Amino acid sequence: xxxxxxxxxxxxxxxxxxxxxxxxxxxxxxxxxxxxxxxxxxxxxxxxxxxxxxxxxxxxxxxxxxxxxxxxxxxxxxxxxxxxxxxxxxxxxxxxxxxxxxxxxxxxxxxxxxxx
Numbered sequence: 001x002x003x004x005x006x007x008x009x010x011x012x013x014x015x016x017x018x019x020x021x022x023x024x025x026x027x028x029x030x031x032x033x034x035x036x037x038x039x040x041x042x043x044x045x046x047x048x049x050x051x052x053x054x055x056x057x058x059x060x061x062x063x064x065x066x067x068x069x070x071x072x073x074x075x076x077x078x079x080x081x082x083x084x085x086x087x088x089x090x091x092x093x094x095x096x097x098x099x100x101x102x103x104x105x106x107x108x109x110x111x112x113x114x115x116x
Contacts, residue, residue, distance in 0.1 A: 007014040017029070017030050018092070020092050029105060030036055042081075043108065046083075047079065047081070050083065052090065064099050067100075081109075084109065
């Protein structure tokens with residue numbers, strides 16, 4: 001069950017660097033994480049990753065290899081959301097996917113009751 005809450009006057013954004021341990025050469029991504037975000041204000045475009053081959057872009061299924069075509073002619077900003085119960089490996093594999101190289105990725109997280 002999700003509950004909506006009032007949006008703060010200024011959004012809270014955290015900078016995070018995610019590294020894949022033991023990778024040679026080093027694999028890492030810098031992300032911006034929204035700290036306060038009501039459900040009714042999820043950012044767009046949003047890429048929801050449920051499994052390695054189960055992606056949705058703004059609610060529509062998209063295969064990873066077709067993402068560049070789906071985003072053609074648009075800016076390189078992409079919000080990324082993965083279930084907090086998903087294995088960490090899914091996040092790491094998603095972040096290291098070559099198809100996402102060059103995107104300005106921002107990780108969207110929701111708290112236990114739908115609050116950040």
